[in-house]
Amino acid sequence: MTPELSLAIPSEDEYLALRSAAGLSAMTSAGARLGLPASWCSVCLRHAGELVGMGRVVGDGGLFLFLFVVDIAVAPAWQGQGLGRRIMQALMDEVHARAPARAMVGLIADGTAHRLYEKFGFGLVAPGAHGMLLRL
Template identity: 80%
Template sequence: MRSAAASCWTEAVQPTLALEIPGNDEYRALRTAAGLSLMTAEGAAIGLAASWSSVCVRHAGELIGMGRVVGDGGLFLFVVDIAVTPAWQGKGFGRRIMQALMDDIRARAPSRAMIGLIADGTAHELYAKFGFRHVAPGAHGMLLRLS
C-alpha cells in the first residue's frame, strides 16, 4: 500500500515531454482513451518503428500525451496521433506536443516540404495556431481505411 507521502510526491511530479516513440500497448491504449480509433498491434508495431518524429508526454512514467510525424522526410510529412488522455486535456499539452513536433520539423525538414494533417472535431483551431490552413475548396482531403 502507498503511503500518503508517496502519493503526494507522485501528484507533485510534473509531466515531462520528450522526443521518443511510445510502446505499442501504451500507444494503442492512449489512442482509444483519447477517442481516436483502435489500431491493431501488428499495424502499430510497423508504423511506430517508421515514425519520422515522435513526442511523448509522461506523468510518473505513464503516457498521458503523444504526437507523431510520418512521411518520406523530404517532400511530404503528415502529423498524426495527437492525443492527450482525458484527465489531462485542456491543460495545454496538445499545444506543447504540436510545438515540439513543429520545432523538429523546422529543424530537420528541407524547405518547401509539405506538412499535412487531418483535424478531428475542433482540433483545427489548435493547428491553425501553427500555420495550418484548410485546403478546400481548392483541394479536398480524402481518406481510405482498409478493413
C-alpha cells in the same frame, strides 16, 4: 507537476492504450509494431513514467516531401491543460529544424481540433485544392 516531454516513441501497448483512452480509432498491435519505429518524429509526455500524451509525424522526409501529423492524443485526466499545444509545438519545432525545403505538412483535424492546428499555421486547402481520402 508538469509532465515531462521527450522525443521518443511510445511502446506498442501504451500507444494502443492511450489512443483508446483519448477516443481515437483503434489500431492493431501488428500495425503499431510496424508503424511506430518508422515514425519520422515522435513525442511522448510522461508523468511519473506513465504516458499521458503523444504525437507523431510520419513520412519519409526525403524523397516524398510530404509529412503527416498523426496520433495527437492526451489522456482524459490531462486534457484542457495545454498539453496538446505542447505536443504540437515540439513536433513543429522538429519539422522546422529537420524537414527538407519545399516539404508540405498535412493533417486531418477532427471536430474543433482545427482551432489548435491553425495556431501553428495550418489552414484549409479548399477551394484551391481538395483533400481526398480513400478508406480501405
